[in-house]
Amino acid sequence: MKKLNRRSFIKGGLATTAAAAVLKETKSEASGDFDNYPEGMGVIVDLTRCVGCRSCEAACNKEQGLPEPAVPFDDFSVFDIIHHGEKRRTDETAYTIVNRYDPPEIDHPLFRKIQCNHCNEPACLTSCFVNAYTKTPEGAVIYNASVCVGCRTCMIACPFYIPTFKYSSAFTPRIMKCIFCYDTRLKNGKPPACVEACPQEALTFGKRRDVLKIGKQRIRETPGKYVDHIYGEHEVGGTAWMYLSSVPFDKVGFDTHVPKEPIINSVKEFLAMVPMVLTIWPGLFVGFHLLATRKDKIQELEKEKELRKLKENDEKEEQV
Amino acid sequence: MQTRKKFMRTALALTTGTILFAPIHLSAMDASDAPESVTIDSMAKLYAPVEFDHLMHTEYASCEECHHHTTGVQVADPNCLRCHANTPEADEVSCVGCHAADRFDDKYLATLDDPTIYHIDKPGLKGAYHLNCIGCHVIIDGPTGCQDCHAMTEAGEKRFNTGKHAPAGGNTSGAHH
Missing domain, CATH: 3.30.70.20 (Alpha-Beta Plaits)
Structure with missing residues (x-):
């Protein structure tokens, strides 16, 4: 299985956003009619x-x-x-x-x-x-x-x-x-x-x-x-x-x-982005946040493990 | 008197027309056929009725300037002449005969949609009076203030917040809150 790394995640997110923008735009064009x-x-x-x-x-x-x-x-x-x-x-x-x-x-x-x-x-x-x-x-x-x-x-x-x-x-x-x-x-x-x-x-x-x-x-x-x-x-x-x-x-x-x-024609491209920002961006940025903090968590866990190991070793030495 | 005179004249015209096989519009109306004064009161609500001195106004304007093509006198406006060059005296020469007193009646508004009607832009009675009167008064320097022709009624003072119904702030003329 292909591993989802940080780079591919951002790439995917951007692609989705662009696709949504294109789709939305074709739809909003009709409102001028x-x-x-x-x-x-x-x-x-x-x-x-x-x-x-x-x-x-x-x-x-x-x-x-x-x-x-x-x-x-x-x-x-x-x-x-x-x-x-x-x-x-x-x-x-x-x-x-x-x-x-x-x-x-x-x-x-x-x-x-x-x-x-x-x-x-x-x-x-x-x-x-x-x-x-x-x-x-x-x-x-x-x-x-x-x-x-x-x-x-x-x-x-x-x-x-x-x-x-x-x-x-x-x-x-x-x-x-x-x-x-x-x-x-x-x-x-x-x-x-x-x-x-x-x-x-x-x-x-x-x-x-x-x-x-x-x-x-x-x-x-x-x-x-x-x-x-x-x-x-x-x-x-x-x-x-x-x-x-x-x-x-x-x-x-x-x-x-x-x-x-109509005034809407001058702003509809921007307006089309508003729902996209509201629906896609929260997920996207929560994802970024989780990715960014995942490494820290792993590091923390490893540190804890090492500490425990050290502690166990210390205890063993004391017993000896 | 007016009716009798008109009747006699029409009878005479009819007789002459029948005898000579000539069109009956040979006789046009003139100022002497008209009433000396007319009370315009059909819409008086915010303003009192207008006592219109018809005889006096005939000194300033000829028949067709107000009555258009209805009095048998040739109309001056070249636009009207296109169709009304030979229009005989109409049965109805009073303003309300053509200019609807209820300008916003459903039936009247429906006529605006009728492609066969040319006169889609005929003012209602109130519009016809004011457009014609003020239009001419401006040119010949006649009175143009609202109350120069008709005094404001109590209802009018209420509508315009003036006179007895003026704002409590007194005369703050020109001031902006």
């Missing part, structure tokens, strides 16, 4: 229509039972707030925010509403190790506070910086983010509260594939009015909420450098 929920709902936000009335913010606040705002929703001085060099963003008291931009190309301001974009393949969902997030067939990305451990990985994973942490209740962790009014409206076929409140129909609600058609029709039939791009059609693999703008998107606060494929 998820073709979205075809009946999922969506919203197209037309920046040329928004007048910055903040009706959506007010409607969201009441629908979601969020805390009373610091200033009234008809106070437009909030558009001038700059906090740490940045405009207002979503926080634990507001799932949606409207910001004003003054692009030099045009003679009037543009307003941009932000909220969760409800990605087709959400990075928050991918990053969550307790599966607190769900992408529903209706298109919403919802969150389950009862399983959340408050690690806040989703906040780092989100390419749009949307999920926020309720720091006021740190011991019962709670992520605060737009859920497309899933519980109260979307699952019953109704649009979210912000869409219904918008007087300008700057927010157009329908099946994602239908509102995408509407967006393309607007670009085609009003030449010169829009830049020829729908933000969210392909960004991060497609989002349920999409945007039309009359100026390049980077001029109105959009991150135009996000990948055109």
